[in-house]
Amino acid sequence: MSDSGISATPRPAGERAELLRIWATPQGWRLPSAVNNTVIGLFYLGAAFAFFLLAGIVALLMRTQLAQGDATFLSQDLYNQMFTMHGTTMMFLFAVPAMEALGVMLLPQMLAARDLPFPRLSAFAIWAYVIGGAVFFSTIFYGLAPKGGWFMYPPLTLTAYQPGDNADFWLLGIGFIEISAIAGAVEIVVGVLRTRPPGMTLSRMPIFGWSMLIFAGMIIFAFPAVILATMLLEIERAFGWPFFTAARGGDPLLWQHLFWFFGHPEVYIIFLPAAGLVSMMVPTFVQTPLIGYRLIVVALIGTGFFSFGLWVHHMFTTGIPSLSLAFFSAASIAVAVPSGIQVFSWIATLAAGRERLRLTTPALFVLGFLFIFTVGGLTGIMVALVPIDLQVHDTYFVVAHFHYVLVGGMVFPLFATFYYWAPAFSRRALSERLGRWSFWLMFVGFNVAFFPMHLTGLAGMPRRVWTYPGDIGWDGLNLLSTIGAYILAAGVLVFVVDLVRNFRPGGGAGNVWNAGTLEWLPNDVYSTRSIPLVTGRYPLWDQPNLARDVEAGAHYLPDAPTGGRETLVTSTVEAEPQYVLQMPGAGWSQVLAATFTAAFFLLLTIKLVWIAAVCGVLAVLFCLVWAWGLDPGPARGKVAVGAGLTLPSYMTGPQSHSWWAMVVLMLVAASLYIAYVFSYLYLWTVSPEVWAPAGAAPLPPLSRPLVAAAAFLAGLGLIVVAGRSLPPPGQRGWVAPIALVVGACLLATAVATEILGHIEMGLEPQATAYAAMVFLAGALAGQVVAAVLVMALFVAARILCARTDRERRNSFDHTLQLARYAVGQSLFGLLLVHGFPRLVA
Amino acid sequence: MVRGIGFVRALLGLLAGPSIWAGHFGLVYGGHAALCGAGDRLPLVARADLPWLLLVATGSAVIALLALAVSGRLTGWLIGTSDLPDEADFLVRVARLLSALSLFGVLASGAGMIVLPGCQLLR
């Protein structure tokens, strides 16, 4: 008997060989087709780190320019492109992807899952990001880089002031990170909630799991705001719909609201996973469980919420009434409390240690993080107070503040992570000697570079200036900052040398830190030999024989009962085993879909519309090819998963993992729509004079929206009927596919009816912000309905090929889920567009 | 089979406090911005109603959060029970602490209403 109550009868020979064969990573030129989380996670992290180095080099060039007043090392135009690229790259191409990459690499290992629940989705996101990001960054080399700042405020970024393609490249770059972030959120929510090992209840989950869950939740609600914002900006740039033009009823501040509703949570989206990693490392350093686990969970959730009440904190100087500012100041103050909880929990854990902290390289980076992040948090309190912010906003004080928060809160933990987890992914650990050099250079360099910036800012130096007068007294501080920047860069360089000399992917060097969590179990390409039954927060400490038993195959899924890649799905709270998830392996369809998605956006940016359209169609096509092989059906029946347990190998309805993924996707769509409703109402408060009926073409008669609503409901009804008439297993049917496609077409007709109604009344989207908003409602409905239509055609084809039926029905169910959402959103849209103007008239 | 806590109940219970904070925040900021921006063009309410609206919203949020933070039974009822008592206990404790934290957030927002007047810019 092992300590977890699972008997260790010897497993049949050949099981391990079978697992190795099934989970083998494609070699050579086939490597890009791989989907194993450790492999693509490494690509992801490598790409993110490469962008960190590139954006860092850009920063060094800027610091060189600023070392003295009146310098001419860089031109004004190049500098403006550089600071835009530095911010955009660091935030969008480095910080968020790096955190997602760690989620992809570490989460399944910590949960002892064989892979993330949707392996090809991660791969798709990564390839779209790598291709798109590389092209986006390269624009700096031929002077096409955006120069509107990473925040891209209109009207500066409208065609009137930036006619070239530069701003479009920014919108493009952001498009890729939107795709990969949302794909990541889907993976992580489902992965954390459904693929934990048996026994790992929510209260036993590693803190990194909690922080990634909240990270994903925040992406679901924050990213849609910036997706909408970028849509509005691109539509205004391309077609002249005046969302941001004050003269036609738009408002530049709408962009700021949307951008910062995303932008401030974004800071915490970056910080929370890093904090989670620190909560994983500190207990290992001192060989003791985390003090205040529960408080840290509270802090993470609290931060996630409060961070959505901070966005106007970037707009304190825009002339919003004082009381509104006070609400945001209050939330900015409140968000400091959870950070305090975490800092003191870590300190308490350090004090609780059975042994005193040994200053290894990861420990040094964590201590460096604690100091730098605390300084950044405290200056954060200063900028949260409105009066102080009125002075320091948009100065170097703020530059210092957020570098302390972001470099302290994210980069230092990331380097600690590199040194701490490298032995889990590399045959050799990184060098302690080089690590120390790297730490001290980075720590000293960072403080020398950024501490003086507080003073430079107080001395009056604004941000985003390519030069300053030599006689104004800012030279000394700036020179110091430049020297610090080079020292910091030297530290990073030492790390790169260490990486090149010592990092050898594969195998892993074993549990070198004597850590207590599952990622340190012996593992191979298939992850752990068997999926353990967990009884505590630190299984490797609580269950002394766990590693041996797991390796002997004594726990769950020691073999591959369905003959392919699979992992265990458990219940959300108590982690009770539910079913075996069959997942796809290596393949090219997601790589091609990603490539054509990237090509579509890139070609659109340089206005090659027709080739772009072809690529877009190809991208959708390859997504369908990829989806064709999914939804395996119940053919394999129930399978034995070891330890005397038998589970189904297929699941439909609300228990299935893909149902959850659809719910996440619908939450994203709903957040996007809420951001739209906010924008509509907001613009009305700013310029009611352009609203119908007084300020615009009259609304269509009420019969029009009623007809549209009837068509929406009839379409949905037909799709429901299709569900009732799905053929029995293994057979084909004609009723269901026809009802499905006709139903989806009815939805499309309803959207067209609504849009045409406004066109007939003479409303033109270019005329006013009101008109633009009305047509946008139609466009947003059309977007979801188009997705329903594609899915309906796809499922109809599956039914005709006997791949979808009454029992094997996930593909259909998800189409119905989306159709329900589409109809709900569209009906609400009709109510808003036709009801609101009549209500306030 | 373990009889467990449903995910929706757990989510509801855990996030009750923070959601009340979020609802309150959206209401007072949204209400304030709408009334100050749209003046008296809104149906049903007028700018003069602002102090009352803010007071009622804040008062009810404070009462609800106090109840959630203080009463383990109320929160326990929201979350439900599990065959693993430690699990329910953990979730209830986290939920109550979150309600307490949210209470701080609501009170901090409320401070502005006492000190600052309605719609002025004060610059």
Place this chain on the structure above:
Amino acid sequence: MRRRRLAPVLCAILAAGVAGCEGEQSALWLRGAEAERIGLLFWVTTAFLALVLVATVVAGWLAVRGSPKIRSAIADDRFVIGAGLFFPMISLAALLVWSLTVMAQRPVATDAPFAVRVVGEQWWWRVIYRLPDGTEFESANELRIPVGRPVTLTLESADVIHSFWVPNLAGKVDMIPGRANRLTLEALEAGVSRGQCAEYCGGAHALMAFHVAALDEGDFARWLAAERRPARAGDAGGAVLFRQFGCGACHRVRGMPGAAGRIGPDLTHVGSRRAIGAATLPNGAEAIARWIAENQHIKPDNRMPAYRILSPAELRRLADFLADLT
């Protein structure tokens, strides 16, 4: 005033040896009413937070290196709740309420003898004074106000978002197309402060600065009387060059025929200003000549073409004429 003596001392402690506290663009040289209100809050907050930082570092050090007794006291949920939850809640609430009362100290109603509109344009400042009798006159890149009298500015934008910031006097306020923001400036002592655009506004954002001169009552009245008068007729030859090269198409010189342009800065009394090019070059005939010929080099992308076609003598004469417009 007590506070105003305290601040420089604190400043010297914090930033020993660093120029900046007394700088004409420093946010720590408290020469305006709003700047002063903010300054006190700033210093007290800074001092308090510095103490918190020291305490946190000490706690961290004790957690690692302290005696077993101290370590076991720290290694406790109660320590986390006390230091990480209750202490921040109480102290931050106090800071928040104080900062709100600072916001509530609204500027006194203005009784200034004029109203001012400042319009941000890429990349300079149009300044429009309006007297009680309704007369308006324009200046650029320089604002003059009387000491001790609150002056309310209306801040607008002609193109993109800018931000009006004179750190010595007050915090910043953005200038946003379609909106008119307000800011009340009250200078507490006579002297010149430098301001700069604080919101990135494209190309030459770095070179969009201005000066605010606070004048004593008498000096201000004399300046106002002079400023509202049209330009005096100067060197006729210079005026001919001004017209010949089309300067008047963009620049106005009040009282001079053929010089009614509205695109660029009003040059009626350009010679009396401290600087040209939106506080990019110190004023003077030589600087003006350089500006006319090389402005695209001095301030890239600005809307004025570089006039390299003037002969050195012509350039000199035109610059002298402009520098004479006082």
